[in-house]
Amino acid sequence: MSTYSDITARLAAGGNLRSIPRPESGSHPAVTDLSSNDYLGLGADASLQEEFMSSASRRAIPLTSSASRLLAGRQEEYTSLESLLQELYGRPTLLFNSGYHANTGLVSALAGAGKTMIVADKLVHASIIDGMVLSKAPFARFRHNDLRHLERIIEKESGSYERILVIVESVYSMDGDRADIDALTGIRERHPEVMLYVDEAHGFGVEGTHGLGLCRDSAGYDGIDVIVGTFGKACASMGAFAAISQEVREYIVNTARSLIFSTALPPFTAAWTEWVIRRMIDMDERREHLRSLGKRLHAILAPLQPGTSIIPSHIQPLVIGDPRLAVELSRQLAEAGFKVLPIRTPTVPPGTERLRFSLSASIAAEALDPLEEFFKKHEIRHTT
Numbered sequence: 001m002s003t004y005s006d007i008t009a010r011l012a013a014g015g016n017l018r019s020i021p022r023p024e025s026g027s028h029p030a031v032t033d034l035s036s037n038d039y040l041g042l043g044a045d046a047s048l049q050e051e052f053m054s055s056a057s058r059r060a061i062p063l064t065s066s067a068s069r070l071l072a073g074r075q076e077e078y079t080s081l082e083s084l085l086q087e088l089y090g091r092p093t094l095l096f097n098s099g100y101h102a103n104t105g106l107v108s109a110l111a112g113a114g115k116t117m118i119v120a121d122k123l124v125h126a127s128i129i130d131g132m133v134l135s136k137a138p139f140a141r142f143r144h145n146d147l148r149h150l151e152r153i154i155e156k157e158s159g160s161y162e163r164i165l166v167i168v169e170s171v172y173s174m175d176g177d178r179a180d181i182d183a184l185t186g187i188r189e190r191h192p193e194v195m196l197y198v199d200e201a202h203g204f205g206v207e208g209t210h211g212l213g214l215c216r217d218s219a220g221y222d223g224i225d226v227i228v229g230t231f232g233k234a235c236a237s238m239g240a241f242a243a244i245s246q247e248v249r250e251y252i253v254n255t256a257r258s259l260i261f262s263t264a265l266p267p268f269t270a271a272w273t274e275w276v277i278r279r280m281i282d283m284d285e286r287r288e289h290l291r292s293l294g295k296r297l298h299a300i301l302a303p304l305q306p307g308t309s310i311i312p313s314h315i316q317p318l319v320i321g322d323p324r325l326a327v328e329l330s331r332q333l334a335e336a337g338f339k340v341l342p343i344r345t346p347t348v349p350p351g352t353e354r355l356r357f358s359l360s361a362s363i364a365a366e367a368l369d370p371l372e373e374f375f376k377k378h379e380i381r382h383t384t
Helices: 004-015 046-053 078-090 097-109 126-136 145-161 180-192 246-255 269-279 284-304 323-335 365-377
Strands: 093-096 116-121 141-142 165-167 196-200 226-230 242-245 314-321 339-345 354-358
Touching: 004 116, 046 269, 078 242, 078 246, 078 269, 093 097, 093 180, 093 246, 097 116, 097 165, 097 196, 097 226, 097 242, 097 246, 141 145, 145 165, 145 180, 165 180, 180 242, 284 314, 284 339, 284 365, 323 339, 323 354
Parallel strands: 116 141, 116 165, 165 196, 196 226
Antiparallel strands: 093 242, 226 242, 314 354, 339 354
16 A cells, blocks of 8 residues: 555655645745746735725724624625626626635536536546536536537537536636637537536636626627635635626525635735725736736747747746656756746646746836747747
């Protein structure tokens, strides 16, 4: 029988052993952080925190809920945030403690209703996969962004199920590419048994009008049944939300175990999130700067991987194909003043290990110039 030490030793031998980073001592102004999901730079904006904390009434908001959402005595911060999100999305919303809580709770509950099959993109997040497993519903995976493959699966299986839950991400977290939301809503229109679920974790705050994601601008918006957004990335906070119908909201409140059995977010956190969102929706200048950084980074990375298709985005990969090489290149970049972390299996499939470059609007355009010089001087080895 393998011991836990045997397993971690095998991970280390394959270059896949992880560890929690040590606390950084002091400030490192010379290091450009290309690893954070702080896409709009709000998490690094001390002035926002100072302004929020300048109010005595906000400082008095409790730092703990001390109960699950269904039992908490104080609800005003939660309902106020949900009301704002309902105004922005034109449908009821429901808060969760994190994107992981949202996806595990929603997917397991929606697909656990009986006679439901799940069909998910091959590259959806682990939280969605865990929700699929918890639901105990039958599922299939379609090739990444291959909507013809998706529709063939739907046509094959539709007669056997009352509902087919199709799950995608709007912006994929490891490649930065997009789902074709309009085409997906077209598939849903042709197949009334389909329920469309879109995770906007990496789109919320960044993409679309007012940063509300790709779904909100879709011509088929009303055909998107579930929209999930998270607050821990562009929104510089913590938690998540689902924009859903009133019928689905009531059902989820009564069936999503991650909601029912978790202590709710601190009311203080919900108040901070609402305060940030009210400002974030008008930050078009930051979003435009982020897009320009994506184009600049694409000009640097695309020539290094001619066989790999990447798009200008706030997330871009440099696919290496070997975990040890990815770790070594990350180390070299750190010495050159860039924090870029290696992404290895099981986060990505074996053979697609890469560095994940994640941009923030707090980065100056000229900060990427030394990155271009670095790659001119260093040979990039691929095993893919």
